[in-house]
Amino acid sequence: MLIKKxxxxxxxxxxxxxHYLNRRALLQSAGLMAGGLLLxxxxxxxxxxxxVALDSYPNLKASAFSTDEKITTYDNATSYCNFYxxxxxxxxxxxxxxxxxxxxxxxxxxxxCDKPGQYTLEDILKPHALEERIYRLRCxxxxxxxxxxxxxxxxxxxxxxQPHSRAKYVRFETLYDPNLMPGQKRNVxxxxxxxxxxxxxxxxxxxxxxxxMYGKQLPMQNGAPLRLxxxxxxxxxSIKSIVKIEFVEKPPRTSWNLSAPRxxxxxxxxxxxxxxxxxxxxxxxxxxxxxxxKTLPFNGYAEQVAHLYKGMDLxxxx
Ligand code: MTE
Numbered sequence: 001m002l003i004k005k006x007x008x009x010x011x012x013x014x015x016x017x018x019h020y021l022n023r024r025a026l027l028q029s030a031g032l033m034a035g036g037l038l039l040x041x042x043x044x045x046x047x048x049x050x051x052v053a054l055d056s057y058p059n060l061k062a063s064a065f066s067t068d069e070k071i072t073t074y075d076n077a078t079s080y081c082n083f084y085x086x087x088x089x090x091x092x093x094x095x096x097x098x099x100x101x102x103x104x105x106x107x108x109x110x111x112x113c114d115k116p117g118q119y120t121l122e123d124i125l126k127p128h129a130l131e132e133r134i135y136r137l138r139c140x141x142x143x144x145x146x147x148x149x150x151x152x153x154x155x156x157x158x159x160x161x162q163p164h165s166r167a168k169y170v171r172f173e174t175l176y177d178p179n180l181m182p183g184q185k186r187n188v189x190x191x192x193x194x195x196x197x198x199x200x201x202x203x204x205x206x207x208x209x210x211x212x213m214y215g216k217q218l219p220m221q222n223g224a225p226l227r228l229x230x231x232x233x234x235x236x237x238s239i240k241s242i243v244k245i246e247f248v249e250k251p252p253r254t255s256w257n258l259s260a261p262r263x264x265x266x267x268x269x270x271x272x273x274x275x276x277x278x279x280x281x282x283x284x285x286x287x288x289x290x291x292x293x294k295t296l297p298f299n300g301y302a303e304q305v306a307h308l309y310k311g312m313d314l315x316x317x318x
Contacts, residue, residue, distance in 0.1 A: 085181035093221035150212030167247035196252035
């Protein structure tokens with residue numbers, strides 16, 4: 001992100017967005033979308049037939065927060081990625097992460113809360129009804145995408161751990177395992193990748209824990225088994241492959257801010273009025289299209305989130 005300029009997508013990388021819709025139609029006609037919520041067994045080897053049923057999420061609740069904009073193709077959203085743990089190139093994550101099948105994923109919950117501990121992925125996911133949220137995600141590099149994410153509100157997860165009133169911030173950490181994630185053998189960032197949110201941001205109803213996209217299990221390159229999506233913030237706040245959640249009193253350090261504090265602030269709210277020191281943030285290119293479009297304050301979610309930042313100077317607290 002720091003060392004790359006926005007790339008152009010080659011036409012050969014663009015495929016028909018009907019992929020996602022066709023797949024749904026196929027599942028429906030095969031009767032595979034009937035029945036209750038089927039939690040896939042993440043990262044277990046699956047046969048080709050079994051994976052059709054296991055890696056899909058039927059009966060997803062639609063969300064009032066969804067945009068009706070044109071959806072980015074599945075291929076673009078899963079092959080043009082930022083996941084420095086797998087390399088700094090946009091195609092590195094899809095090339096290398098898709099081979100990774102971590103097992104026995106656990107999430108440590110720590111800090112100022114009543115229910116710290118070690119939670120299995122199943123513990124984390126089980127009580128939550130999944131929904132589909134079609135969100136815009138705007139990367140700091142001035143490209144954006146529109147993706148049907150599968151997940152549940154972050155607030156519902158956080159409140160299960162009963163945070164104390166002194167927990168003013170939440171800190172998130174990605175897995176550190178250089179054998180699994182070879183990009184961590186290089187010092188491009190101070191590993192593990194860490195991110196943080198103010199508690200009122202983390203508990204805002206737009207903040208989403210994501211475990212799937214396009215009706216299916218989240219591919220590793222997009223942050224499996226669980227990541228955040230914060231649609232009003234630049235993409236780097238949407239931390240992938242989370243293994244730790246910690247309730248803290250002070251603003252936590254965050255990876256990109258540590259790496260280049262003049263370029264990446266703690267808040268990282270999408271703001272067309274504040275340029276990155278090396279490029280404008282006023283326009284963006286949707287993955288899969290050639291032209292550029294205007295970037296909106298808070299990525300178009302100002303009505304929902306602007307009140308969180310009332311009275312703040314967003315040029316200084318960027
Ligand atoms: N999370 C981790 N752990 N490592 C990363 O390199 N990149 C961030 C964010 N989350 C990143 C991460 C950036 S810069 C962006 S733009 C988004 O992931 C990209 O998400 P996507 O690849 O699903 O589009």
